[in-house]
Amino acid sequence: MTKSCPNCKEKNRDSAKFCEQCGNILNGEKTIKNKSKINNAPIRWFKKQNTGVKIVLVIVGFCFVLIVILGIAIFLFIFIQTFLKVHNIT
Ligand SMILES: [Zn+2]
Numbered sequence: 001m002t003k004s005c006p007n008c009k010e011k012n013r014d015s016a017k018f019c020e021q022c023g024n025i026l027n028g029e030k031t032i033k034n035k036s037k038i039n040n041a042p043i044r045w046f047k048k049q050n051t052g053v054k055i056v057l058v059i060v061g062f063c064f065v066l067i068v069i070l071g072i073a074i075f076l077f078i079f080i081q082t083f084l085k086v087h088n089i090t
Contacts, residue, residue, distance in 0.1 A: 001014040003026050010021035019026055046054070 002011040003014055003016060004011055005019040005021060005024050005026060007024040008019060008022045010019055012020055012026055016026055018024065046057070049057070
């Protein structure tokens with residue numbers, strides 16, 4: 001007795017839980033073709049998290065972006081100051 005994969009039609013052992021050919025779950029349910037699991041993984045993981053974790057992640061992300069922008073701004077400020085001194089522009 002074999003199970004045929006709903007995704008790629010590969011014949012698998014009846015006891016197999018996943019397709020040996022494509023890794024599709026062999027539970028009889030159809031899966032959507034061409035659905036990119038890799039691209040959606042971080043988004044799906046994020047959606048699984050509870051509200052508290054989401055807020056913390058958003059704040060951490062926002063702070064990180066803010067620090068990067070601030071760092072670039074400080075760098076440019078120092079760079080312009082040094083440039084003006086070197087060229088005696090006041
Ligand atoms: Zn398959």
